[in-house]
């Protein structure tokens with residue numbers, strides 16, 4: 001295994017004051033956090049997609065086994081050893097894009113979904129979310145300050161697939177019969193529903209574009225699914241300038257595993273297509289054979305804001321989808337607030353019981 005080279009680092013110095021420039025969400029510019037100078041980013045090419053079959057036919061080293069990079073910060077000279085693709089210097093907090101090509105073994109990103117939600121809007125969305133959480137501790141509500149939200153990108157695989165599926169199953173049609181029965185010595189009638197099943201088969205097609213599969217395992221797939229959906233239609237070509245000042249982990253889920261995930265997602269959609277093709281009142285799908293044409297993929301970076309906070313010695317994370325403003329978070333339950341609420345409920349029940357007893361006493 002070739003050790004990834006460490007000479008691809010990007011740090012963009014402000015021409016006025018020399019500080020490290022940072023990407024400015026909602027724009028296509030970098031901005032100096034100290035003097036406010038801006039520099040436009042030139043995006044040289046559109047986001048590219050690649051032939052998936054050709055890629056998957058070649059073995060790839062597991063990204064989790066690739067060594068970390070060591071780069072020395074051009075701002076302060078400190079060495080940084082990291083597996084991240086971009087982040088901040090551990091000493092001076094200056095923005096560093098570590099690499100955009102890890103010796104060729106780590107695939108370079110093919111596109112970036114732009115930030116539609118800036119840090120201020122993310123903070124406001126988080127504030128609304130946290131204040132509407134029942135029994136949330138005050139520690140959660142304090143995270144609302146703008147400074148505690150950090151920006152990052154989540155690597156995801158996007159798959160295009162033109163599918164044709166031959167299926168066989170059954171179509172169920174409802175019919176009703178009249179039954180007689182006896183109740184309290186009286187003879188009555190009622191309508192009873194039955195289903196008649198008929199064989200059904202056919203062919204459905206669908207053109208999938210950018211079916212997303214997580215390229216990382218933290219946050220977990222369930223959290224990411226809740227954080228979605230993401231619109232990838234506006235994805236731009238990759239330029240390392242868009243990463244300056246943002247946390248970008250290496251992907252750790254290989255494209256091959258991502259394809260398995262995406263296939264499963266597609267299968268659910270295709271089964272729905274088969275059911276609507278079968279029609280009737282109920283459907284059974286017994287078999288589906290799917291043919292893939294024009295399988296393409298790309299590595300996309302999806303934007304988010306996140307914050308972590310500690311409550312009772314445990315770390316919790318909250319995420320804001322920077323594409324849609326949707327907020328997802330781990331939240332602890334404040335047992336003090338729950339206990340107070342439970343006591344208040346008991347008082348209400350107690351008053352109710354007392355009133356009921358009083359009512360019975362006066363009528364009895």
Ligand SMILES: [Zn+2]
Pocket residue numbers: 014015016017018019032033034035036037
């Ligand atoms: Zn400056």
Ligand SMILES: [Zn+2]
Pocket residue numbers: 073074075076077078089090091092093094
């Ligand atoms: Zn530094």
